[in-house]
Amino acid sequence: MVGQSVVKQEGDKKILVMDFRGSAYGPDIARYAPAMKDVIERLGEVDADEVVLSEYYERIYNKEQTDLLKGIASLVMRLESDAVWSPSHLGTTTESKALASRHDAVLKVLNSLKSDPFRAYLELLGEIKNEMARLPQLSPANAEDEKVYLNTLQFMRQGFEQTELIKRMKAYLQQLGSIPEDRGIYHSFFEAAIKPSFIGSRIFFTGVEKLELLDEYEVLNSKVYIYKHPDKVENLYFIDPPEYALPPEKYFLLEKTKEVVASHRPDTVEFMNINQARKYFQKVYVATISDLALRNGINLTVEEKDELASIVSRYTIGYGILELFLSDRKLTDVYIDAPLGEKPIYLVHSKYGQCQTNVIFSSEEARSIVSRFRALSGRAFDEAHPILDFDLPDLQTRICTIGKPLSSDGIALVFRLHKETPWTLCQFMDNNMFDAMHAGLFSFFIDAQASMLIVGSRGSGKTSFLQALMQELPQNLRILVQEDTQELPVPALKRMGFSIQRMKTRPPLGGGSENEVSAEDALRTALRLGDSVLVVGEVRSTEAKALYEAMRVGAVGNVVMGTIHGESAYSIWDRVVNDLGVPTTSFKATDFCIVSAPIRFKGSLKRNRRVIEVTEVKKHWTEDPGKENGFLNWSLFDANNDSLEFFEDAVKKDSEWLRRVQRNRGLSYEDVWAExxxxxxxxxxxxxxxxxxxxxxxLEAEYSVRAHTKYLLLSEKSREATGKTDHAPVLVEWKKWVLENLVKEINQKKLNQAE
Incomplete structure (x- = not known):
């Protein structure tokens, strides 16, 4: 017999969970007749959409398979309700021997029905065949009596053949051409998904043999497969973690290790950062697993102990299976929609676009993860505060969680993964976001201290573009960065030698601490922190007014950059002035709006990020820049040619900003263009x-920043020697330096790693 069983609510689904620990037979409906009997009997008592049989691992029978079993359970209930074994259904014969024989035959079919429906059906057909053969030999009185029994058998047969399981088995046998002797036929209808019992999420691999494999790689010792499905718009992202394919003895060790360390909390853990805590507990888990393996006679190698300890760590102090997704830096976004437990996780891959995964995240695991997020952030998350928005520092990920009443279906989670190393202008060129001429142009904008807004929709690459522009700044400038969510790679830039002061402000969606400073107050403070480059992660609300006030009176005195949602320079003017309340003349403090967007060429499903507009904000207009020729388009994107067209004649003739730079720096147009x-x-x-x-x-920031710094130094050396930059010899010397230093260094690192 099995242990306890319970029906759990998972979104809109009811899941029957049956505990098979300590059972004399395994949790496998197809293989073990008693297991099938236990499940069918329980389904006769409760309603469920799925069945989970739990031991050290869990076998999950989906809705389709559960419905097959529910059909048999309903038939059992109907036959028992009609008491088909009673004398009134067996005939009115006075022969007690015949009555007992019929009674035993019916009960045998009913008993087999719960544990082996197909065998019960065959027994029923055999009984009908035998009774039909006897009928012609009986007297008229006994024949009438026999017909009563036959009607009961035919009634039972009709019930059998109305169940979906028997229908499918009959069709299967017609193809097979023979009747199997064992329970092998059930494996064709009841193939469970298997997962460790300590993991809430479910993984499936059905039908992959029919899919086209696009790519495969590893993340934290887990295989990742990217498939193309012939009938789906999105690609499939299938992950295969090692914990889903362990032998039973290792599952046993994992369960016992979790039990042993559940109450272990060292006195110093609260003083550890996340990485220190992980290293500490990894050692504890290795020691615990070694001890348990020794006591239970299980031989493990050092590598196997480390692997098991890493799995336990992932599901105790880590983020469970989510950690695998958040560690795949080829991903940009991960979506877990409500209600949980019904639909698979979706994600956005940097190369393959939006993908459907093979992981279904459970509400139980979500509650556990959200509790950890709440503790890490120090913020409330309940019906009074249904939004939790914060940054996960150890995995460089921004998290937004919503719950009831905002999300009527319960908890939903979104993860935005930041690139581990900052994007560079060269990497954008390599990905065709813009060409070399525009990369040089953007670099010159930074050098000439232009104020810029990076414009675009969500997912257009605004923040990535902003961090690439930051790397064009000379490293002798101080940078003030203001963000409500920490998306800019400030620590990485600091390691490269940039002087940066980051300011974290209250998040815009609520859920922040009362001690956090508003974006507007932080910006006013930034303007008192000395002459610095000002970078605003995103211009959203009232801080826009303070920013433009400062720019108008020259309080910043250096490069000003920020991102803002929009689709064109005009749409940004409209939003800043009409939505954010900035005076229309103050908007003129913006020098350039650079617009990026995801482009779907020829209506393709694929999205390609491109810079589509570079627009100068001119200064001599009063009310509406659209009507008063207040914008000058330097460049516009041509989708037919996939190119960003530069309008040199218009720039040379009409650019107020360029004339101002020439005047302030004593440069001719030819000098500017040469630079x-x-x-x-x-x-x-x-x-x-x-x-x-x-x-x-x-092309990574580590090397591109060094290359750019070297160019600035060589240019300055040339200016000091001749009074102006002689670009030809500077470029020759610079290219030689790149090949002899950067390229040589990269190749040497590769050789060292190979050894």
Missing amino acids: IKARAETKQFLVDTKRQLGLPEL
Whole structure:
């Protein structure tokens, strides 16, 4: 007999969970007749959409399989309710021997029905065949009596053949051409999904043999497979963690380890950061697993102990199966929609776009994860505060969680994964977001201290573009960064030598601490922190007014950059002035709006990020820049040619900003254009070298920043020697330096790693 059983609510689904620990037979409906009997009997008592048989691992029977079993349970209940074994259904014969024989035959079918429905059906057909053969040999009186019994048998047969399981088995046998002797036929109808019992989420791998494999790689010792489905718009992202394919003795060790360490909490753990805590508990788990394995006679290698300890760590102090997704830095977003437990997790892959995963996240695991998020953030999350928005520092991920009453179906989670290393202008060029000339142009904007707004929709690459522009700043400038959610890679930039002061403000969606400072107050404070470059993570609300006030009176005195949601320069003027309350003339403090967008070429399902507009905000207009020629388009995107077209004649003739730069710096138009082309050539050289030598590392921030700094130093050296920059010899010397230093260093690192 099995242990306790319970019906759990998972979203809109009811799941019957039956405990098979200590049972004399395994939790396998197809293999063990007693297990099938236990499940069918329980389904006759409760309503359920799915069945889970739990031991050290769980076998999950989906709704389709559960409905097959419920059909048999309903038939059992109907036959028992009609008491088909009673004398009135067996005939009115006075022969007690015949009555007993019929009674035993019916009960035998009923008993077999719960544990082996197909065998019961065959027994019923055999009984009908035998009774039909006897009928012609009986006297008229006995024949009438026999017909009563036959009617009962035919009634039972009709009930059997109305069940979906028997219908499918009959069709299957017609194809098979023979009747199997054992329970092998049930494996064709009851193939359970298997997962460790200590894991709430479910993983499925059905039908992968029919799919086209696009890619495969590893994340934390877990295999990732990307498939193309012939009937789905999105690709499939299937993950295969090692914990789903362990032998029973290792599942036993995992369960026991979790039990042993559940109450273990060292006195110093509250003083540890997340990484220190993980290292500490990893050692504890290895020691515990070693001890348990020794006591239970289980031989494990050092590597196996480490693997099991990592799994326990992931599901205790880590983030469960979510940790695998959040550790895959090829992903940009992960979506878990309400109600939980019904639909698989969806995600956005940097190469393959939106994908459906093979993981269904349970509400029980979600509640546990959200409790951890609440503790880590120090913020409330309940019906009075249904939004939890914060950053997960150890995995460089931004989290937004919503619950009731905002989400009527319960908890939903969204994860935005930040790139581990900052994007660079060269990497954007390599991905065709813009060409080398525009990379040089953007670099010159930074050098000329332009104030810029990076404009675009969500997912257009605004923040990534902003961090690439930050790397064009000379490292002798101080940078103030203001963000409500920490998306800019400030620690990485600091390691590269940039001087940055970050300010964290109250999140815009609520749920923040009362001690957190508003964006507007933080911005006013930033303007008192000395002459610095000002970078605003996103211009959202009332801080826009303070920002433009400061820009108007020259309080910033240096480069000002920020991102804002919009689709064009005009839409940004409309939003800033009409929605955010900035005076229309104050908007003129913006020098450029650079717009990026995801482009679907020819209506394709794929999205490609492109810069689509570079617009100067002119200064001589009063009310509406659209009507008063207040905007000058430097560049516009041509989707037919997939190119960002630069309007040089219009810029040379009408750009107020360019004339101001020329006047303030004593430069001619040719001097400015030569500087832009030189910067463009440095970017193109890095991209070409990367492609020719197969060195993607060369475009990473660590090397591109050093390359840009070297260019600035060589240019300054040339100016000091001749009074102006002679770009030709500077570029020759710079390219030589890149090849002899950066390329050589990358190759040497690769050699060292290979050894």
